[in-house]
Amino acid sequence: MNKKKYIFFTGGVVSSLGKGIAISSLGYLLQSRGYKVSILKLDPYINVDPGTMSPYQHGEVYVTDDGAETDLDLGHYERFLNQSMARFNNATSGQIYYEVLKKERKGDYLGATVQVIPHITDAINEKIKYVGEQTDSDIVLVEIGGTVGDIESLPFLEAIRQFRLSHDPDDTLVVHLTLVPFVAGANELKTKPTQHSVMRLREIGLQPDALLCRSDRELPAPVKQKIGLFCNVRAEAVIDALDVETIYEVPVQYAQVGFDQLVLRKLGLNLRSMDISGWQNRVERFKNVQRDVTIAICGKYVELQDAYKSIIAAFTHSGMENDVHVNLKWLNTESLTPDIMETEFKDVAGILVPGGFGERGIEGKLASIRYAREHKIPFFGICLGLQCAVIEYSRNVLGIKDANSTEFDANSPHPVIHLMETQKSVKVLGGTMRLGTYPCQLKPNTKAIKAYKKSVINERHRHRYEFNNAYRQQLEEAGMVISGISPDGELVEMIELKDHPWFVGCQFHPELKSRMQHTHPLFRDFVAAALKFQSGIETE
Ligand code: GLN
Numbered sequence: 001m002n003k004k005k006y007i008f009f010t011g012g013v014v015s016s017l018g019k020g021i022a023i024s025s026l027g028y029l030l031q032s033r034g035y036k037v038s039i040l041k042l043d044p045y046i047n048v049d050p051g052t053m054s055p056y057q058h059g060e061v062y063v064t065d066d067g068a069e070t071d072l073d074l075g076h077y078e079r080f081l082n083q084s085m086a087r088f089n090n091a092t093s094g095q096i097y098y099e100v101l102k103k104e105r106k107g108d109y110l111g112a113t114v115q116v117i118p119h120i121t122d123a124i125n126e127k128i129k130y131v132g133e134q135t136d137s138d139i140v141l142v143e144i145g146g147t148v149g150d151i152e153s154l155p156f157l158e159a160i161r162q163f164r165l166s167h168d169p170d171d172t173l174v175v176h177l178t179l180v181p182f183v184a185g186a187n188e189l190k191t192k193p194t195q196h197s198v199m200r201l202r203e204i205g206l207q208p209d210a211l212l213c214r215s216d217r218e219l220p221a222p223v224k225q226k227i228g229l230f231c232n233v234r235a236e237a238v239i240d241a242l243d244v245e246t247i248y249e250v251p252v253q254y255a256q257v258g259f260d261q262l263v264l265r266k267l268g269l270n271l272r273s274m275d276i277s278g279w280q281n282r283v284e285r286f287k288n289v290q291r292d293v294t295i296a297i298c299g300k301y302v303e304l305q306d307a308y309k310s311i312i313a314a315f316t317h318s319g320m321e322n323d324v325h326v327n328l329k330w331l332n333t334e335s336l337t338p339d340i341m342e343t344e345f346k347d348v349a350g351i352l353v354p355g356g357f358g359e360r361g362i363e364g365k366l367a368s369i370r371y372a373r374e375h376k377i378p379f380f381g382i383c384l385g386l387q388c389a390v391i392e393y394s395r396n397v398l399g400i401k402d403a404n405s406t407e408f409d410a411n412s413p414h415p416v417i418h419l420m421e422t423q424k425s426v427k428v429l430g431g432t433m434r435l436g437t438y439p440c441q442l443k444p445n446t447k448a449i450k451a452y453k454k455s456v457i458n459e460r461h462r463h464r465y466e467f468n469n470a471y472r473q474q475l476e477e478a479g480m481v482i483s484g485i486s487p488d489g490e491l492v493e494m495i496e497l498k499d500h501p502w503f504v505g506c507q508f509h510p511e512l513k514s515r516m517q518h519t520h521p522l523f524r525d526f527v528a529a530a531l532k533f534q535s536g537i538e539t540e
Helices: 019-032 072-079 095-104 114-135 154-165 191-204 219-232 247-257 259-268 277-287 304-321 338-344 360-376 384-396 447-452 471-476 523-539
Strands: 003-013 037-043 090-092 139-144 172-179 212-213 239-241 292-299 325-332 352-353 379-382 403-405 413-420 434-442 454-465 465-468 479-483 492-497 505-506
Touching: 003 454, 019 037, 019 072, 019 139, 019 172, 019 259, 037 072, 037 114, 072 304, 090 095, 090 403, 095 114, 095 413, 114 139, 114 154, 139 154, 139 413, 139 465, 154 172, 154 325, 154 379, 172 259, 191 219, 212 219, 212 259, 219 239, 239 247, 247 259, 247 277, 247 338, 247 454, 259 379, 277 292, 277 304, 277 454, 292 304, 292 360, 292 523, 304 447, 304 523, 325 360, 338 360, 352 360, 352 384, 352 523, 360 379, 360 384, 360 403, 379 384, 379 523, 384 465, 384 492, 434 492, 434 523, 447 479, 447 523, 465 471, 505 523
Parallel strands: 003 139, 003 172, 037 090, 037 139, 172 212, 212 239, 292 325, 292 352, 352 379, 379 505, 403 413
Antiparallel strands: 413 465, 434 454, 434 479, 479 492, 492 505
């Protein structure tokens, strides 16, 4: 195929309609039909990336192999497409303005007045084309963050208008994701919000080619005709996007209504055959799962599950792998004190301490880890979770009462976790952590190597602190196993405990690499250990 095709996804009416899932699902279907696809997320905010934003503002920061801190939608793209994203798969207004301003200071604009049109819009279009070039894709899908009508997204929409103008009509497509609510009082599906949202889009000069209508029920033909008429779209291009039980059912539903076929027809591409039965069977099987297991997540942002998006996804994948529904019990470690642990952990078959920053809630995390260790409950510590496991073991097993991380006590006499050498001179916050993929060497006869079934692994990092080697020998002698280290032997990447059914900590973020069709081995084995623990209680 010679010409690249571009599909732009805009959102209308309200946010949270699942644009990221929609685009990932279509991407998966196109990929299943033998097309090479890539996805670009355009974020309208002025931050250069979400790395410095609070989880309350932005949810999870998704780290790519090449160390970019990106939008959490890239996680969906990777999980659905089973394809790694890179820095260029996410661009923000901040990045685009920053690049344009740097060029302006260098004099690259040769005295011109630098303006949104054409300089910013050109820079946006360069980003779009760059993804196609870098990935050798047949089809580039572009997700525009936010909702039509937002002031921030105007330059993106204008750039797309220009992009379309400079390409052949069947090289680009605009898909608008909208909401068609059912109003119970009137006993009717309402099309007006969609009409208004498309009106805004057309005012900007973008005529959608297809409308993806989120609804809790199928749209009857007259409703589709009405939407089509008011929005200047043929009724066949008004697509049902129905509520489904799991997000992994979305591609199956799209395939049923022929969304991918419509898209290919409009782009003038062949309808190559596809077989998604493997995916479909996995979803069907999961929907019929009868048993449950409960895992406690002891963290700080428990009321904000967007902060743990990839962890939640990894548990869904592990549930699929182990034929079990994993119930996540969210516990805020700020109020999780030892006296309530017996009650809180009574129905729990596994305890996970996720990544995090800052001192708030640390004591609760340490106490949860101690509880897991002493009661032989399967434990999984991720990044900060590993660091806390080392602090807990040092304090309660080695007897070093004031062992700490220098993140929480800069003058700790026993800094079992301390700042990495490379971090000591760092002055600016954005993009300066240890970020991206690093290799790790696993030790034989460990739970780690049993899970991965290979001795060198590559995992993604996002942290400033690390295990302090001055305490390595003492901890090892006391029963802590250093199960994963950097190839130069300097950095402790994984730990575990000998006399415990499953107690594993990792300095990296394995959740970022769990995919719908490839469950992460550590999550898979953690859930398997939890099931074993649960059956132990049941048979007691
Ligand atoms: N705050 C810790 C550090 O910077 C852990 C980071 C994390 O959990 N991602 O090392």
